[in-house]
Amino acid sequence: HTPDHVRTESEQLEEDARNFLHELDVKGSEECTVATMTSWNYASDITEKHKKEKAAAELKYAEWEKEAWERVRKWNGKWETLSDPYLKRQFKFMSILGTAALPKHDLEKYNNLVTEMSTVYSTAKICDYKNPRSCKLELEPDLTKILRTSRDYDELEHVWKMWRYNTGRRIRDHYKLFVRLANKAAKLNGFDNMGDMWLYPYESDTFRDDLAELWQQLNPLYQQLHAYVRRKLRQKYGEHYVTRRGPIPAHLLGNMWAQNWGHIYDLAIPFPHKASLDVTPQMVSKGYTPRRMFELSEEFFVSLNLTRMPPEFWQHSIIEKPQGRDLVCHASAWDFCNAKDFRIKQCTDVTMNDLITVHHEMGHIEYYLQYKHLPGVFRNGANPGFHEAVGDVLALSVSTPKHLLKIGLLNEVQDDPEADINFLLSMALSKITFLPFGYLIDLWRWDVFSGKTLENDWNCAWWDLRYKLQGIKPPVQRSEYDFDPGAKYHIPGNTPYIRYFVSFVVQFQFHKALCIKAGEYDPLDPSKPLHKCDIDHSTEAGNALGDMLQLGSSKEWPEALEILTGTRKMDASVIREYFKPLELWLAKDNERHGEFIGWETDEILCTSEVVKKTAKSEEGVAASDGVVVGGGSA
Ligand SMILES: C[C@H](N[C@H](C(=O)O)[C@@H]1CCCN1C(=O)[C@@H](N)CC(=O)O)C(=O)N1CCC[C@H]1C(=O)O
Numbered sequence: 001h002t003p004d005h006v007r008t009e010s011e012q013l014e015e016d017a018r019n020f021l022h023e024l025d026v027k028g029s030e031e032c033t034v035a036t037m038t039s040w041n042y043a044s045d046i047t048e049k050h051k052k053e054k055a056a057a058e059l060k061y062a063e064w065e066k067e068a069w070e071r072v073r074k075w076n077g078k079w080e081t082l083s084d085p086y087l088k089r090q091f092k093f094m095s096i097l098g099t100a101a102l103p104k105h106d107l108e109k110y111n112n113l114v115t116e117m118s119t120v121y122s123t124a125k126i127c128d129y130k131n132p133r134s135c136k137l138e139l140e141p142d143l144t145k146i147l148r149t150s151r152d153y154d155e156l157e158h159v160w161k162m163w164r165y166n167t168g169r170r171i172r173d174h175y176k177l178f179v180r181l182a183n184k185a186a187k188l189n190g191f192d193n194m195g196d197m198w199l200y201p202y203e204s205d206t207f208r209d210d211l212a213e214l215w216q217q218l219n220p221l222y223q224q225l226h227a228y229v230r231r232k233l234r235q236k237y238g239e240h241y242v243t244r245r246g247p248i249p250a251h252l253l254g255n256m257w258a259q260n261w262g263h264i265y266d267l268a269i270p271f272p273h274k275a276s277l278d279v280t281p282q283m284v285s286k287g288y289t290p291r292r293m294f295e296l297s298e299e300f301f302v303s304l305n306l307t308r309m310p311p312e313f314w315q316h317s318i319i320e321k322p323q324g325r326d327l328v329c330h331a332s333a334w335d336f337c338n339a340k341d342f343r344i345k346q347c348t349d350v351t352m353n354d355l356i357t358v359h360h361e362m363g364h365i366e367y368y369l370q371y372k373h374l375p376g377v378f379r380n381g382a383n384p385g386f387h388e389a390v391g392d393v394l395a396l397s398v399s400t401p402k403h404l405l406k407i408g409l410l411n412e413v414q415d416d417p418e419a420d421i422n423f424l425l426s427m428a429l430s431k432i433t434f435l436p437f438g439y440l441i442d443l444w445r446w447d448v449f450s451g452k453t454l455e456n457d458w459n460c461a462w463w464d465l466r467y468k469l470q471g472i473k474p475p476v477q478r479s480e481y482d483f484d485p486g487a488k489y490h491i492p493g494n495t496p497y498i499r500y501f502v503s504f505v506v507q508f509q510f511h512k513a514l515c516i517k518a519g520e521y522d523p524l525d526p527s528k529p530l531h532k533c534d535i536d537h538s539t540e541a542g543n544a545l546g547d548m549l550q551l552g553s554s555k556e557w558p559e560a561l562e563i564l565t566g567t568r569k570m571d572a573s574v575i576r577e578y579f580k581p582l583e584l585w586l587a588k589d590n591e592r593h594g595e596f597i598g599w600e601t602d603e604i605l606c607t608s609e610v611v612k613k614t615a616k617s618e619e620g621v622a623a624s625d626g627v628v629v630g631g632g633s634a
């Protein structure tokens with residue numbers, strides 16, 4: 001490099017900035033590794049000792065973040081004059097301190113509240129409906145299995161109600177204090193409330209409006225699917241429980257949160273005489289293990305010329321539920337900030353649904369691997385939605401009958417319009433049904449953080465959204481004693497959720513771009529529709545995906561999106577194109593059956609009053625001034 005004395009002043013500033021940022025990054029990564037390790041130890045073995053170690057490490061890491069932030073602040077007024085956008089972007093991100101801005105005692109309280117809420121959620125157990133003295137049923141695998149397989153209305157209601165009784169209801173007070181401290185931290189960072197701070201990584205002041213626009217474009221398709229599934233559930237459970245024009249009882253949809261209806265495919269399959277596409281039986285009969293499922297996923301990434309898992313991954317990951325201890329079973333991917341230790345923790349079941357989740361988690365690991373060379377502030381998704389989309393994009397190919405045949409999980413593929421509709425319906429039961437759920441979680445939380453939803457209305461505001469967007473209702477009347485949002489991992493876990501809604505839109509844009517590169521999709525060739533595309537073994541597709549992943553968050557997400565897809569905007573028309581044949585079929589089928597599209601009810605789903613418990617039952621007691629949340633039609 002040029003000797004000091006001939007450099008211009010701005011070149012000198014740039015050199016100093018580079019050295020300053022590099023030094024911070026080395027120290028920051030070391031601190032991050034220590035903090036992440038104690039977080040992993042707690043999440044994989046919940047003990048008082050691990051909780052204390054995690055709490056101490058979080059405070060220590062916050063000390064480091066504050067020190068780094070104060071050193072960055074000294075560059076204010078200088079870093080903005082740098083010409084290199086790569087350096088300026090690093091300073092921009094390092095100027096946001098986060099919750100470490102809280103006074104130490106507030107931060108300690110905040111961290112403990114989150115850990116406490118997570119512990120309640122992850123260790124909750126309920127009593128068995130069929131054997132009330134056995135009270136050791138856990139969410140994974142017990143309750144998940146019951147929601148997936150039981151068709152007993154009352155058993156499902158018991159599990160649905162008791163899960164919420166032992167999770168959400170028990171953390172409602174924690175959450176009140178958590179919200180206050182979260183907003184205090186947001187204000188210390190110059191945001192109005194935590195909801196605004198969560199949107200910072202999307203770098204767009206029209207983001208909320210863009211999301212509302214996407215939902216408007218997707219809602220019609222959701223409503224057609226909702227009407228069709230409601231008819232099938234009415235056939236199964238009878239008109240008393242599933243009315244013609246009302247919302248669907250939430251506990252009948254195969255999933256604890258009604259976020260993915262894939263497990264009632266057997267009740268909804270349009271052409272039952274065609275081969276089933278749920279390959280769980282084949283996975284079991286072929287002796288699949290969790291390890292095999294992870295290797296299958298890795299093989300797909302490698303076939304795309306992407307990076308295989310490092311030895312540490314197989315050494316340290318937990319891919320089966322360990323017995324004899326409490327742990328956070330909710331699947332997660334971990335980056336230990338040292339460019340070599342990456343792990344997944346997942347209580348894997350041998351089911352097709354878990355094979356999809358394996359790909360989801362592996363997608364996170366692949367993103368970590370692709371950007372591990374970048375400075376810490378860029379070791380993130382272009383936006384959080386991109387991080388959620390990577391694994392799902394590969395899973396779109398894996399889920400095709402053609403691919404399942406290729407890997408021996410299907411022994412025949414029927415290629416005809418009816419089989420097509422069956423396949424698209426099975427995909428819609430997890431992709432389309434998720435959209436209103438993925439949107440409403442943070443619609444609810446943004447209103448809670450902003451104060452638009454007051455503490456006394458938390459649960460009824462939740463059911464207002466669940467009714468309005470998903471067209472579902474609770475099997476038993478709810479009150480403000482309950483805290484049903486707290487029964488979903490990401491609320492006690494304090495993980496933002498709009499990233500999943502973004503992912504479910506952009507993953508189809510990624511899929512389309514990769515399918516074109518793989519020569520698997522041609523809009524003008526009816527034999528190559530988007531939903532039949534399988535990109536496996538396409539290095540053109542893999543290289544294009546890798547090029548985008550390697551950017552991390554060093555470029556604004558519209559630029560990263562453009563590099564891969566040629567467009568700079570989230571675009572709902574691609575997911576609608578993928579499901580077009582199904583949308584046409586559903587509209588005709590609903591028309592033929594005279595189905596009412598949408599939902600209405602005059603039932604009181606949630607009361608602001610505490611419902612007086614009667615000896616007979618909980619429902620049926622009309623509260624004095626119940627808040628009617630189901631009055632309007634959709
Ligand atoms: C099963 C999955 N678990 C999350 C995920 O993988 O996103 C976990 C918990 C929260 C964040 N997380 C991570 O692993 C992050 N460390 C990844 C990262 O940000 O790097 C999950 O929650 N999903 C998948 C479908 C919809 C949603 C759900 O199940 O509702």
Ligand SMILES: [Zn+2]
Pocket residue numbers: 360364387388
């Ligand atoms: Zn994820």
